[in-house]
Amino acid sequence: xxxxxxxxxxxxxxxxxxxxxxLTEDYDIVVRYQGGGNAxxxxxxxxxxxxxxxxxxxVFRKGVMNILGNGVALDCENLCKEIDxxxxxxxxxxxxxxxxxxxxxxxxxxxxxxDALEEERLKNKKYGSTKQGIAPFYSDKYQKKTVMAGDxxxxxxxxxxxxxxxxWKNLTLEKVYGAEGCTMDELMAWINEYGERIKPYIxxxxxxxxxxxxxxxxxxFEAQLGALRDLDFGxxxxxxxxxxxxxxxxxxxxxxxxxxxxxxxVVKAYSTCVGEGPFVCEWLGExxxxxxxxxxxxxxxxxxxxxxxxxxxxxxxxxxxxxxxxAIALTKLDVLSYMQKLPVCTAYEIDGKLTQxxxxxxALVSAKPHIEYLDGWGCDISAVRTWxxxxxxxxxxxxxxxxxxxxxxxxxxxxxxxxxxxxx
Numbered sequence: 001x002x003x004x005x006x007x008x009x010x011x012x013x014x015x016x017x018x019x020x021x022x023l024t025e026d027y028d029i030v031v032r033y034q035g036g037g038n039a040x041x042x043x044x045x046x047x048x049x050x051x052x053x054x055x056x057x058x059v060f061r062k063g064v065m066n067i068l069g070n071g072v073a074l075d076c077e078n079l080c081k082e083i084d085x086x087x088x089x090x091x092x093x094x095x096x097x098x099x100x101x102x103x104x105x106x107x108x109x110x111x112x113x114x115d116a117l118e119e120e121r122l123k124n125k126k127y128g129s130t131k132q133g134i135a136p137f138y139s140d141k142y143q144k145k146t147v148m149a150g151d152x153x154x155x156x157x158x159x160x161x162x163x164x165x166x167x168w169k170n171l172t173l174e175k176v177y178g179a180e181g182c183t184m185d186e187l188m189a190w191i192n193e194y195g196e197r198i199k200p201y202i203x204x205x206x207x208x209x210x211x212x213x214x215x216x217x218x219x220x221f222e223a224q225l226g227a228l229r230d231l232d233f234g235x236x237x238x239x240x241x242x243x244x245x246x247x248x249x250x251x252x253x254x255x256x257x258x259x260x261x262x263x264x265x266v267v268k269a270y271s272t273c274v275g276e277g278p279f280v281c282e283w284l285g286e287x288x289x290x291x292x293x294x295x296x297x298x299x300x301x302x303x304x305x306x307x308x309x310x311x312x313x314x315x316x317x318x319x320x321x322x323x324x325x326x327a328i329a330l331t332k333l334d335v336l337s338y339m340q341k342l343p344v345c346t347a348y349e350i351d352g353k354l355t356q357x358x359x360x361x362x363a364l365v366s367a368k369p370h371i372e373y374l375d376g377w378g379c380d381i382s383a384v385r386t387w388x389x390x391x392x393x394x395x396x397x398x399x400x401x402x403x404x405x406x407x408x409x410x411x412x413x414x415x416x417x418x419x420x421x422x423x424x
Contacts, residue, residue, distance in 0.1 A: 002218060002261035002262060003213075003218060003219045003220070003221070003258060003259060003260050003261050003262075004023070004027070004218075004219075004220050004221070004260070004261065004262040004263070004264060005220075005221040005222075005223065005246035005249045005260050005262070005263045005264070005323075006019050006020050006023065006220065006221070006222055006223065006264045006266065006329075007223040007226070007227070007244065007245065007246045007263060007264070007265055007266070007323045007325070008223060008224075008225055008226025008227060008229075008244065008265070008266055008319075009226055009227055009265040009266060009267045009316055009319035009320060009323060009325065009328070010226045010227065010228055010267060010268070010271065010272075010273075010312070010315055010316060010319055011225075011226050011228045011229060011235075011271075011272065011273040011274070011275075011279070011315075012224070012225035012226040012228075012229050012244075012273075012274065013226075013268075013272050013273075013274055013297075013306060014226060014266040014267055014268050014272075014331060015042075015266050015268065015329070015331035015332065015413060016041055016057075016222065016223065016224075016266045017041025017042050017043045017052060017057045018041075018042065018043055018044065018057075018331065018413065018416060018418070019264060019266055019329045019331075019411065019413075020041070020043075020056070020057035020058060020220065020222050021043045021045060021057050021058075021060060021061075021418060022411075022418055022421055023220065023264070024057070024058040024060075024061045024064050024220060025061065026218070027058070027064065027218045027219065027220040028063075028064065028065065028212065028217040028218050028219070029058075029064065029065045029066075029067060029209070029212060029217060029218070029219045029220065030056040030057065030058030030064055030065075030066050030067070030219075030220045030221075030222055031056065031066075031067040031068075031069050031209070031219060031220070031221050031222065031249070031253040031254075032054070032055075032056045032066075032067070032068050032069060032072055032222050032224070033069040033071045033072070033221055033222070033223065033248065033249045033251075033252030033253040034069075034071040034072060034223065034224060034242040034243060034244060034248060034252045035071075035072065035073065035134070035223075035224030035225060035240060035242050035244070036053075036054065036072060036073030036074070036075055036107060036132060036133075036134050036137065036224075037053040037054050037073070037075045037078040037079075037107075037132050038053075038073075038130040038132040038134045038224075038240070041053075041057050041222075041224075042416070043057055043060065044416040044417050044418065045060055045417070045418045046418075047060060047089055047090055047091050048089050049416075050085075050086070050089075050091075052082065053078060053082060054068065054072070054074070054075065054078060054079045054082055055068075055079070055082055055083070055086070055093065055098070056068070056098075056222050057222060058220065058222075059086065059091060059093055059097060059098065060091060064097065065097060065098075065099065065208075065212075066097055066098045066099070067098075067099045067100075067101065067205050067208075067209070067253070067254075068098075068099070068100045068101060068104060069101050069104065069205065069252050069253040069254045070101045070103040070104045070105075070205075070206075070252065070253075070254045071104075071242065071243075071248065071251060071252020071253070072101075072104050072252070073105070073107045073133070073134055073137045073138065073141075073242070074100065074104045074105065074106050074107060074149060074198075075106075075107040075132070075133070076106060076107075076194035076195055076197070076198050077109075077190070077193075077194045078132075079194075079198065080194050080197050080198070095200045095201050098201050099201055099202075099203045099205050099208065100149050100198055100201040100202050100203070100205070101149065101202075101203070101204075101205040101206070101254050102148065102149055102150030102153075102202050102203065102204055102205070103148055103149070103150060103206070103254060104148060104149050105137070105140075105141050105146035105147065105148050105149075106146060106147050106148070106149060106195070107132075107133050107134075107137045108133075108137075108146075108147075108165075108187070108190075109182065109186075109187070109190055110133075110136075110169050110173065110182055111133030111134075111136040111137045111140070112131060112132060112133035113133075113173065113179065113182075114133070114136040114172065114173070114177075115131045115132065115133045115134070115135060115136050116131045117173075117177045117179055118135070118136070119131060121177070130275075134240065134241050134242075135241045137241075138241035138242060139241070145165055145168065145169075146165075147161050147162060147165070149198065149202050150202060152191070152195045152196075152198070152199050152202065153199065153202060158191070159188070162184070162187055162188075162191070163184060166182060166183075166184060166187060169181075169182065170182060205253075205254045206254035206255055209253060209254060209255035209258065210255060210257070213255070213258065219253075219255075219258065221246070221249035221253060221258075221260065223244055223245075223246065223249070224240075224242075224244065225240050225244045226244060226319060227244060227245060227318070227319035227322040227323055228315060228318075228319060229244055230243055230244045230245055230322065231243055231244075233245070233322050234361075235277045235278055235361050235364060236361050238275065238276050238277025238278070238361075239277075245322055245323055246260055246263045246323050246324060246325075247324070262326050262327065263323055263324055263325045263326050263327075264325070264326070264327050264328070264329055264410070264411070265319065265320055265323050265325030265327070265328050265329070265407065266328075266329045266331060267311075267316055267319075267328055267329070267330055267331070267401075267405075268311070268330075268331050268332050269311060269330055269331065269332050269333040269335065269336055269397075269401075270291060270295070270308065270309065270310055270311050270332070270335065270336065271308065271309045271310060271311055271312045271315075271345075272295070272297050272306040272307065272308050272309075273306060273307040273308075274304055274306050274307070278361070278364035278365055278367070279307050279309065280312065280314070280315070280345070280348060280364060280367045280368070280369050281309035281310050281311075281312045281315075281345040281369040281371075282307050282308070282309045283308055283309045283310075288307075288308050288309070290338075291308045291309075291335070292305060292306065292308050294335050294336075294338055295308070295332055295335040309345070309369075310342075310343035310344055310345050310369075310371065311343075311344055311345065311401060312345040312369070313344060313345060313346050313347075313356070313401065313404035313405055314345065314346075314347060314348050314355075314356055314357070314358050315358055316401075316404075316405045317356070317358070317404065317405045317406060318357075318358035320405050320406065320407045325407050326407075327407070327408055327409075327410040327411070328402070328405070328407050328408065328409045328410065328411070329409075329410065329411035329412075329413065330398060330401065330409050330411065330412050330413065331413040332413060333381065333394065333397075333398070333412055333413065333414055334380070334381050334382045334413075334414040334415055334420075336376065336397075337376070337377065337378070337379060337380055337381055339376045340375075340376045340378065341373045341374070341375065341376060342373060342374045342375070342376050342397055343371045343372075343373055344371065344372050344373070344374060344400065344401070344404070345369040345370065345371055346370055346371070346372050346404060347370040348367040348368065348369065348370065349367065349368040349369075349370055350363060350366055350367050350368075351366070354370055374393070374396060374397050374400060375393045375396075376393060377391035377392075377393040377394045377397075378391075379391060381394060381414050382414050382415045382420065383414075384414055384422065385419070385420075385422060386422060387412070387422055387424050390412075390422070398412060408424075409424065410423065410424055411423055411424070412424065
């Protein structure tokens, strides 16, 4: 069986969760391989509407094993709350359908504290953090100043390691930020409440994935955020603190030898962005608010109003290249049904010249969008389920984007529900 990665092409919030939920019907295993609880994947199915922040979006499918790989920022507290929330709605998450890599590092309480303190210090120069502790966590991980989930199974070693980290971390809290430090009692209480709960899920997931592959089982790799938030290739420094690209999936999943056969890149039919940083095609005012209301564009984790604008072929083409996408899922096409004219950003103007190349981050601040317009279709398409049923102008819009980004649009979403998707 083939392996597939479902990834974001733009700034995140493209609709990856609904595509994972749809496509897991054809896969045995779903792996989250990077990021943490700082973003949400919204899924609507027979169980209801969910915003998943850490759990892989395959948890709703019977017979599918879900894995949190070593590349994830594992917040035990939020994971436990998420499991409890799903249980209250009839979705069971147990060691029978969820595994946690023994090599994933734990996001500890002080990471959220430090995240909030640093955003406060930056004031009007803030990066737009969700204050979930992601940047401090990854900073500590690369300094080798974290504990791994597998350490929970070795309590004496864990306590000694935490004591060393606590001494070091309190220096930063107290001396740099003038904040109150943490105590060992507080830290162990947190470990006993949340760390103990995740222990039954901890496994050598790398060995599991390797064995599954030799048995012919298929793997779906689920990314968080999008290509433009990638730490190395995104709109730095307004990025996340991990690699959001499909190329990182084998590493972050715990199975470095995995071969990815397909990469489904997810793109919205218009542009959205949560957080700070350059956003060339951004709309403001009533025009933006009308689109925001039509698409209900508010952050799944934060509730913040998303920045919105027309679809951006320059940024999207760059994301397609970074992700090496083999197919595109275009989501929320139905949201544009109210528009008589459909704006498309086909190029950027920089220093009086048009370019279709995505510029270096520092040059983005001076870029202006070059907009072309297509005719709208003026009717509700949310009940459409086949390509032939779509209005002609809706087809032309999809085909125009497809030609502009150089990648086939295989899926067209016309609603949040699992079946509200056209397969071309």
